[in-house]
Structures are given as structure tokens and as C-alpha cells.
Amino acid sequence: MGAVVMLIEPPTPAAPTSGGPAGVVRRAFGRVAGVVAGAVAGAFGLASLVGGLAVLTSIPGLQLLALGYLLESSARVARTGRLRDGVFGVRLAGRVGGMALGTAVAMIPMWVVGSYARSAAIVDPGGAVERGWRIALVVAWALTSFHLLIAFLRGGRLRHFLWPFGGPSWLRRRLREGGLYAASRDGFWGFVGRFRPGHYFRVGLVGFVGTMAWIGPPSAMIAATTRFPLLAPLGMLALACVAPIVPFVQTAYAVEGRTSALFGLRAARERFRHAPWAFAFALFVLLAASIPLYLLKIEMIPREAAWLPGLVFVVFLAPARLLVGWAYARSLRRERRSHWSFRLLGRLAIVAAALVYVLVVFLSQYTSWGGGRSLFEQHAFLTPAPFLQFDR
Numbered sequence: 001m002g003a004v005v006m007l008i009e010p011p012t013p014a015a016p017t018s019g020g021p022a023g024v025v026r027r028a029f030g031r032v033a034g035v036v037a038g039a040v041a042g043a044f045g046l047a048s049l050v051g052g053l054a055v056l057t058s059i060p061g062l063q064l065l066a067l068g069y070l071l072e073s074s075a076r077v078a079r080t081g082r083l084r085d086g087v088f089g090v091r092l093a094g095r096v097g098g099m100a101l102g103t104a105v106a107m108i109p110m111w112v113v114g115s116y117a118r119s120a121a122i123v124d125p126g127g128a129v130e131r132g133w134r135i136a137l138v139v140a141w142a143l144t145s146f147h148l149l150i151a152f153l154r155g156g157r158l159r160h161f162l163w164p165f166g167g168p169s170w171l172r173r174r175l176r177e178g179g180l181y182a183a184s185r186d187g188f189w190g191f192v193g194r195f196r197p198g199h200y201f202r203v204g205l206v207g208f209v210g211t212m213a214w215i216g217p218p219s220a221m222i223a224a225t226t227r228f229p230l231l232a233p234l235g236m237l238a239l240a241c242v243a244p245i246v247p248f249v250q251t252a253y254a255v256e257g258r259t260s261a262l263f264g265l266r267a268a269r270e271r272f273r274h275a276p277w278a279f280a281f282a283l284f285v286l287l288a289a290s291i292p293l294y295l296l297k298i299e300m301i302p303r304e305a306a307w308l309p310g311l312v313f314v315v316f317l318a319p320a321r322l323l324v325g326w327a328y329a330r331s332l333r334r335e336r337r338s339h340w341s342f343r344l345l346g347r348l349a350i351v352a353a354a355l356v357y358v359l360v361v362f363l364s365q366y367t368s369w370g371g372g373r374s375l376f377e378q379h380a381f382l383t384p385a386p387f388l389q390f391d392r
Contacts, residue, residue, distance in 0.1 A: 048097025102161025
């Protein structure tokens with residue numbers, strides 16, 4: 001009999017753990033650090049988004065971009081029913097906010113030198129000390145401009161602004177390789193294109209024109225109170241009928257992309273019948289959120305604080321716009337109309353909210369520094385000052 005030889009491979013030793021307890025601690029620390037870094041980046045991006053929208057609302061013409069963004073955010077919520085879908089562009093806003101923060105930090109040395117130069121001009125006007133600081137200011141300005149140029153050419157990351165020592169070598173290498181201008185040009189326009197400014201401007205412009213078609217005539221009737229007192233109650237009644245419709249036809253336009261949807265009264269009423277309480281709640285929040293801006297405009301806003309109404313507008317009205325989209329989404333998901341009793345209660349709540357809002361709008365012509373012009377600056381539907389800047 002032949003011998004039977006059995007070849008048994010020795011068991012493969014288990015792979016050693018990566019560092020034992022120390023490795024577990026490192027991995028846990030890495031996860032926590034990643035979560036914290038992501039939360040900080042998200043918070044900074046959200047703050048940059050709010051600040052950017054606040055700045056846009058204070059610049060004539062660019063206010064339409066902010067209005068277009070708010071209409072688009074409401075439309076995104078209306079399509080999905082999720083409130084978080086209405087907050088978008090946070091990462092891009094964080095990039096812009098990082099550029100602004102990096103630019104401000106990089107300019108600190110120049111600001112310090114400039115303050116000393118101004119002090120020297122007061123203490124020793126025309127003397128050697130002033131001339132020395134003036135020369136230092138020119139040198140600081142040249143170095144800061146050169147550093148900022150390189151930082152933006154490298155991509156505008158925050159680290160590029162905070163660490164200037166690698167900039168000259170990078171620029172020298174890129175100049176040797178060639179194509180720096182073309183790459184920078186394409187990168188710039190590609191970055192701008194990611195914001196879709198044309199889309200938001202078009203949405204804001206069409207939304208603005210359609211909204212003014214709704215609220216313009218009633219506001220004009222109220223504004224003519226001094227000459228034609230009988231027009232005031234008619235204008236207030238007309239505005240009370242129009243105010244509950246405008247937010248939802250705005251959302252319908254942003255969802256469907258059709259200009260005719262801005263005037264779809266029958267469609268808006270049908271949507272209300274499917275979610276009356278949601279419509280009433282969203283409208284109440286939207287109209288109530290616009291009141292703080294009327295209080296803020298009792299006195300004239302100085303030039304230095306021109307961004308303040310925009311900030312208040314974004315903080316209060318942007319969440320309200322998300323609720324309008326949420327209510328619209330609920331009406332789309334429900335196939336059957338609500339019971340007539342629910343619709344009746346919803347209508348009563350809407351009438352009450354609309355009457356209070358119209359009263360606030362009517363009184364604003366006497367409390368706002370803008371006078372009768374404030375009747376056309378209805379923050380619930382438009383930006384804080386859709387025609388002019390906050391100061392004259």
C-alpha cells in the first residue's frame with residue numbers, strides 16, 4: 001500500500017490589529033475630528049450663504065438674484081416635500097466666504113501700516129516719519145496685492161491666503177509651464193457658472209414682474225388715499241384678496257417654469273383645497289415674518305448698515321419660503337380634496353392673517369421713512385427694497 005501523505009497548510013496567522021488600543025483611539029479621534037470639521041464647514045457655508053443673500057438684497061438689480069434663489073428654494077421643497085432640499089449652494093457659498101475671509105486676513109498688515117501712516121500724518125505732517133510710513137504703506141500695498149493675486153490664481157482656498165510663502169514658487173513654476181491665463185480664465189468662468197446667475201436672475205425678474213402685477217394695483221390704490229380717500233378701503237380689500245394667492249402662484253411658477261403659472265388663480269385655489277391647513281400655516285408664517293422689516297424701516301437706514309435689512313429679510317423670510325414650498329408639496333401629494341369643514345377653517349385663518357397683514361401695510365406708509373413708497377416694498381413677496389437702495 002502506498003503511503004498516503006496529507007499536506008495540511010498551517011493556519012494563516014491573523015492580521016495584527018493596527019496599534020491595538022492606540023489605533024482604536026486614533027480612529028475614533030479621526031472620526032470625531034471629521035465630524036467636527038464637517039459641521040464647522042457646513043456652519044461656515046450656511047453663514048456665508050445668508051451673508052451673501054443679505055448683500056445681494058441691498059444692491060439694486062442684484063436683488064433679483066436673491067429673489068430668484070428664494071423662489072427656487074421654495075420650488076425644490078415643493079418638488080420633494082423635504083425642507084432640507086431648499087437649502088442649497090452651501091458649499092459654493094462657503095468657497096466665496098472663505099475667499100472673503102482670507103482676503104480680509106491678508107489685508108490686516110496693510111491696514112495696520114495704513115493706521116500708522118495716518119497717525120504719522122497727524123503727528124509729523126510732511127516730516128521724515130510720515131514719509132517713511134507712506135513708503136511702508138506703498139510697499140505693504142504692493143506685497144498684499146501680489147499675494148492676493150497669487151492666492152486667487154491658485155484657486156482661492158483659505159490656506160492660499162493664510163500661507164503666502166509658497167505663492168512665488170508656484171507662480172514661477174506655472175509661468176514656465178505656460179497656459180496660466182487660459183486656465184485661470186476658464187476656472188473663473190466655470191466657477192461663476194456653477195452659481196447659475198442667469199437662471200436665478202431670470203426667475204427673479206419674471207417673479208418680480210408677475211408679483212407686481214398682483215400687488216401693484218391694490219398698493220397704488222392705497223397710496224392714493226390722500227387724494228382719493230374712498231380708494232383706501234377698496235385697495236385694502238383688494239390686497240387682502242391678493243395676498244393669500246401671491247406666494248403660491250410664485251411657487252407654482254418656480255416649479256413649472258411657465259410664466260402663465262404666475263396668474264393661475266384657479267390652480268392655486270385647487271391646491272388649497274387639497275391642503276388647506278398647511279396653506280394657512282405657511283401663509284401665516286410668511287406674513288408674520290415680514291413684520292420685523294417694517295419695524296426696522298421706521299427710521300432711515302444709514303449707509304454703513306445697508307446690509308442690515310437684507311440680513312433680517314433672509315433670516316426671517318427664507319425659512320418662511322421653505323414652508324410655502326412644503327405646503328405646496330403637501331397639496332400635490334394628496335389626490336383628494338380635504339373635507340369642506342377643514343377648508344372652511346383654513347379660509348377663516350387665511351382671512352384673519354391677510355387682514356392683519358393689510359393693516360400693517362396700510363400703516364407702514366405713515367411709520368416708514370420711505371412714506372408711500374413702502375406700500376410697494378412688500379417683503380413677504382419681494383426683496384426689502386426692490387427699486388432703490390436703503391439710503392438716499
